[in-house]
Amino acid sequence: MSYWEDIDIGRVFQTGEITVSADDIIDFASNFDPQPYHLDPAIAEQSIFGGHCASGWQICALMMRLLVDTMNRDGVRSVGSAAVESLRWHRPVFADDTLHAQITVTGHKASSGYSRYGLIDCAIEVANQSGDKVISLTTDMLVERGEVAADE
Amino acid sequence: MSEPEQFFRSRWFEDIPVGEFHVFGNHTFGEKEIIDFGRAYAPYPMHTDFDAARDSLHQGLVASGWHVCAVWMRLMVTYMERYATGVRDGRRNGAGIGFRNMKWLKPVRPGHNLTYTYEIIEKPDKVIRGKWGIIRSRNEAYNQNGELVFTFEIDILAERRPDS
Numbered sequence: 001m002s003y004w005e006d007i008d009i010g011r012v013f014q015t016g017e018i019t020v021s022a023d024d025i026i027d028f029a030s031n032f033d034p035q036p037y038h039l040d041p042a043i044a045e046q047s048i049f050g051g052h053c054a055s056g057w058q059i060c061a062l063m064m065r066l067l068v069d070t071m072n073r074d075g076v077r078s079v080g081s082a083a084v085e086s087l088r089w090h091r092p093v094f095a096d097d098t099l100h101a102q103i104t105v106t107g108h109k110a111s112s113g114y115s116r117y118g119l120i121d122c123a124i125e126v127a128n129q130s131g132d133k134v135i136s137l138t139t140d141m142l143v144e145r146g147e148v149a150a151d152e
Numbered sequence: 153m154s155e156p157e158q159f160f161r162s163r164w165f166e167d168i169p170v171g172e173f174h175v176f177g178n179h180t181f182g183e184k185e186i187i188d189f190g191r192a193y194a195p196y197p198m199h200t201d202f203d204a205a206r207d208s209l210h211q212g213l214v215a216s217g218w219h220v221c222a223v224w225m226r227l228m229v230t231y232m233e234r235y236a237t238g239v240r241d242g243r244r245n246g247a248g249i250g251f252r253n254m255k256w257l258k259p260v261r262p263g264h265n266l267t268y269t270y271e272i273i274e275k276p277d278k279v280i281r282g283k284w285g286i287i288r289s290r291n292e293a294y295n296q297n298g299e300l301v302f303t304f305e306i307d308i309l310a311e312r313r314p315d316s
Contacts, residue, residue: 032222034229048246056248057225061193061218068195079209080196081217082257084304088250114209142209 002076003146004108004118013074013103015066020054022095028058041095053092059099059135060087063126066101067141077144079117087137091128098129107140117142165275165285165310173271177227181215183262189219214259220266220302221254224291227268246284246309254304258295266293266301273305284309 022041029038033055037047044052054062064080071078093099107121119140126134183202190199194216198208205213232245260266274288287310293302 028222032226034226055222055225057218057222060221061189061216064216064218065193065195079198080194082255084251084254086250086252087254089248117209 002074002143004077004120004143005146007076007105007108007120007143009105009108011105013070015070015101015103016073017098017100018062018066019096019098020058020062020093022052025052025054025058025095028061029055033057049092051092052095054094056089056135059089059093059126062093062099063101063124063135063137066099066126067103067124070101070103079142079144081139081141082113083140085138085140087135089135090133093128093134099126099134101126106138109140111142114142116145118145119143163310164313165287166313168272168275168287168310170272170275173269174231175267175269176231178265178267179223179227180265181219181223181260181262183213186213186215186219186260186262189222190216193218210259210261212259212261214261215264217254217256217302220256220260220293223266224268224293224302228270246311248306248308249280249286251304251306256302258299258301260295260301265296268293276307279312280309283312283314285312286310 026039029035035055037044037049037053038055041052044050068078068080102125104123105120106123107119109119109121111117111119120143121138121140123136123138125136128134187200187202190196196208197204198210198212198214199205199216199219202213205211268291270289270291272287273290276286276288278286280286286307288305288307290305291303292300295301
């Protein structure tokens with residue numbers, strides 16, 4: 001198990017991969033972003049995106065899935081984040097694209113709100129199968145503290 | 153093919169005034185949808201399991217922050233379709249290009265009702281790829297007790313009037 005104290009600045013996590021199918025894109029869009037270029041591949045060809053692409057919020061959600069799976073894989077006691085300082089959408093994610101992410105730890109600080117947790121600053125980049133950057137963001141992630149957890 | 157009138161519709165960049173404020177929708181978060189979203193995208197116990205969530209950060213089941221974002225999008229799309237006036241070619245709104253200062257300030261639990269608002273706060277003086285302007289808005293969501301639970305600022309492209 002890795003607690004907040006164990007996560008060094010400069011550490012880089014390489015996530016696994018997720019492939020996004022046309023059905024995944026349509027399912028998410030039907031619930032949350034029902035615009036034609038997400039719902040209908042034929043219409044999407046003529047849209048500003050030039051193809052059937054995922055909602056930008058689905059890309060964020062997929063980034064989260066990659067992150068959570070990676071923290072679980074590596075035994076990091078993370079519980080997510082309460083803030084995103086900034087995020088950019090660089091290019092669309094099209095049906096059948098495969099995404100992966102790189103998470104770089106850039107800082108380490110106490111959390112004012114939670115005594116059991118500390119914060120790590122992260123720079124995250126999500127790229128597609130060609131290595132092209134899809135989104136990038138900076139966020140801080142809450143990670144359980146070892147010494148507090150041990151006292152309980 | 154019925155594509156033109158299905159496109160999302162909006163106004164020219166020049167016609168969107170700074171200071172414009174909208175209460176654009178509200179949503180009650182159900183337990184099942186919180187768990188469905190959590191299982192798919194943020195599989196922490198606090199988002200996926202009513203009982204296990206009691207021992208987690210917020211002492212109970214809460215919606216993923218990205219779920220709160222996704223509902224923002226859903227309400228925004230619905231609102232914009234209603235608000236649009238007669239634009240048929242779908243070329244006046246573009247993609248979101250990014251956001252900043254996103255904060256999830258309070259937990260969103262099953263049964264909570266969030267009211268979403270946005271205010272146009274800035275139109276940066278930039279032309280993107282010859283035809284797009286940037287509309288910056290501050291977006292907020294308040295719960296049923298009037299508490300601010302979610303806030304961020306997003307940049308979205310809007311097409312500039314061709315003769316401007």
